[in-house]
Amino acid sequence: MKGIPYLKRKLNKKRTRALLRYKYYEQKQSAPDLHISTPEGLEWFQVINGWCTKAVDHLADRLQFDGFEDDTFQFGSMFDSNNPDIFFDDAMLSALITSCSFVFVSKGKQGKVRFQVIDGTNATGIIDDFTKLMIEGYAVLERDDNENVTMYAYFTPGRTEIYVKGENEPIAVETFNSRYCALVPIIYKPDARRLFGHSRISRACMDYSKSAMNTLKRMEIASEFYSYPQKYATGLSQEAEELDKWKATMSAMLTFTKDDEGDKPTLGQFASASMAPFVEEIKGLASMFAGETGLTLDDLGFVTSNPSSAEAIKAGHEGLRLAASKAQRCFSVGFKNVGYIGACIRDGMDYQREELFKVKINWKPVFEPDSAMLSSIGDGILKINQAMEGFIDEKRMRRLTGIE
16 A cells, blocks of 8 residues: 555645646636736736636536446446436536546445545545556545645545544544445546546647637737727927827817917827737637637637538537547446445445446437437438337437437
8 A cells, every 4th residue: 555645745746737727627727928018017917718618518518427227236326316416417527627536435324325526636546457446545525725634535445534634543434345445536538648537628728728818818908009099290399288198089179280480290190900810810729729629619609600400510529529429438437436336335245346347327419419310310210120120229219319
């Protein structure tokens, strides 16, 4: 075992990057000022960009858990008693932002099992490469107003210890029969190099978002000069009364008299900066961001065509569909592991992880079909069932359409 000090250092090392991604998702991250085009005194001025929020929410909103199939361990009853309408969305959203979230499984009242979602900024551990379950874990359960840890949990196989700040001995200990920990990771896009997965908010997403914020800031500052272009007057007498700048800008009529020698001043106006280059730059950044995340320019606020049909929308979001399918496969493993640990705690049995191979997780369709698509699906089902009677039954129909 690595021990608590090692796991604390590991969490603190990764926590900064995870919090940064939460800042981008919550639209609290500002772009650094390049000190090139910002006038003195406007360094404080900032703008907000919500593209990273859209990248996460557009995917998270299309991931809809639809229950278990061949549920021999009765996972469904455990999840039903843990606010499933909130639990699954909470776990998946945090995993998409920080690459992984964690579920703390514990004993509840009257033999019930409790599931508590812990975001990726407050937990870490050591993962078993084969099962994606934890063999050792650490999770922060409470922090004070200054983000200092006041309560945390240490997980080992079959044992959970709860500590409070300043105490060397646990205030609560929970034991159960299992070779794994009661802290289960929900991981988005893991690989052999990064066992805790990848965040939906990639480095490229953050870079495009920062560039867009800088462009918006320059555009906002330039718009002030665009609204009130600079004017000038040459040839004024040195003895002429100084003009009130604001009155001269806003006045509808100005009068200038000739001097004693009969000369008169020349008035002019500097050319205003055009807003078009800023719009084109933002649109270019939006195109790169859309390519990175599988979204379209319409999703990012740039209307490119007339309203499309459901089929056209689905075709335009092929990258998003593939990302959603990948996320469903990744999260299915995590939720099955949550149910497995819950069953071990509920039944007091150290079940074999291999016994879960029959349990399947169903998801609702990524894109809900419209009436035209339903009609084409109906024709296809009719022809398939004529060739092979009863092949597409009610269960398969629900997978295709999401209709019960």
